[in-house]
Amino acid sequence: MSILLETTNLELAYGAFHAVNGVNLKVxxxxxHTIIGPNGAGKTSLFHCLTGERQATAGAIHFDGKNLMRKPAHGRVGLGMARSFQLTSLFQNLSVRENLRLxxxxxDGVRALNFWRRVDSKRExxxxxxxxxxxLQLTARADTLAGELSHGQQRVLEVGMSICSKPKLLMLDEPTSGMGIDDIPIMTQLISDLGRDHTVLLIEHNMSIVMSISxxxxxxxxxxxxxxxxxxFVRADERVRTAYLGEAA
Ligand SMILES: Nc1ncnc2c1ncn2[C@@H]1O[C@H](COP(=O)(O)OP(=O)(O)OP(=O)(O)O)[C@@H](O)[C@H]1O
Incomplete structure (x- = not known):
């Protein structure tokens, strides 16, 4: 078993309140690997600490053998962490293919500006x-403007954009939120498929998705x-039923 991501006694305090309070996670x-829990449990705060969007106030994070605590967010992307952002990352007026190409x-970062590499890079x-x-099963929509896709297809495209960087860890925060019932199976299938060649850390509220793909x-x-x-194991745990599943039912 090889651990890609590990946190040790991780904490994130907002003033006196600890949104993340001593988390030891191994991915x-x-x-x-899916994180679940009731509203306000600290799931998104944990993601913020991992990506560097928020500086953890105590503890340690190791990713692929490297200590991340002093790394800024862009440095973590460079090490192979990708997070899918909700709709904000799409260029609505560009085609689906162009969004993915960008x-x-x-x-490639600044390497993309290197004149001698430019032609080869563009082809790659x-x-x-x-x-x-x-x-993504969007080949037929390659030339459609991203803004003309259905909401569900836009969410799928966002996930696609985050895999273009060939990340070692793909972090998805509620990828099905706001999706219509018809689009959910497409996203579920996509995440399950990505799990074959990526490590995926997921926050998701839809229990049938969580139980079927994690x-x-x-x-x-x-x-x-x-x-x-x-x-x-989780489904059978009485504390989970009380703290979460019971509440959701
Ligand atoms: N910037 C902030 N300042 C103060 N408290 C915050 C801040 N952001 C989040 N919190 C609090 O931290 C706690 C954890 O929030 P977080 O968003 O991490 O929970 P979550 O498990 O992701 O919840 P949800 O499922 O509703 O998204 C909540 O009580 C929230 O009110």
Whole structure:
């Protein structure tokens, strides 16, 4: 078993209040690992600490063997962490293919400006865009403006943009939120498919998705880990039923 991401006694305090309160999380490489928990449990705050959007106030984060605590957010992206942002990352007036090409180009950073590499790079970026288009089952919509896609397809495109950087860890925060019932199976299938060649850390409220695609589930409550294990283990735990599943039912 190889651990890609590990936090030790991680804390994030907003003043006197600890949104993340001593979290020891281990994410195994090659798994879909889902964080669940009631509203306000600290899931998004934990993501903020991992991506560097917020500086954790105590504890440690190790990713792929490296200590992340002093790394700024962009440095973490460079190490192979990608987070899918909700709709804000799409260029609505560009085609679906162009959105993906730009995401692939973004991976190269300043190297993309190197004159001698530019022609080769552009071809590589287009190839990457086409591969991802196929994976998203959006090839037929390649030339459609992103803003003309359905809400669900836009969410799928966002996830596609984050895989263009070939991340080691793909972080998805409620990818199905706001999606119509018809689009949810497409996203579920996509995440499940991505789990075959990426490590995926997911926050998701839809229990049927969580139970069907996760290899491991961490249940958070009041900033701490309440229970962790396989879907079967978590489903059977009385504390989870009381703290979360019961409440959701
Ligand atoms: N900037 C902030 N300042 C103060 N408190 C905050 C801030 N952001 C979040 N909190 C509080 O931290 C706690 C955890 O919030 P967080 O958004 O991490 O929970 P969550 O588990 O992601 O919830 P949800 O499922 O509703 O998104 C909540 O009580 C929230 O009110």
């Amino acid at each position: 195994e490489a090659g798994t879909i 995401a692939a180009q973004g991976r 970026h287009l190839e990457m865009a086409d591969q991802v288009l196929e994976r 290899q491991r589930i961490t249940v958070m409550s009041h900033g701490q880990i309440l229970v962790e294990g396989t879907p079967e």
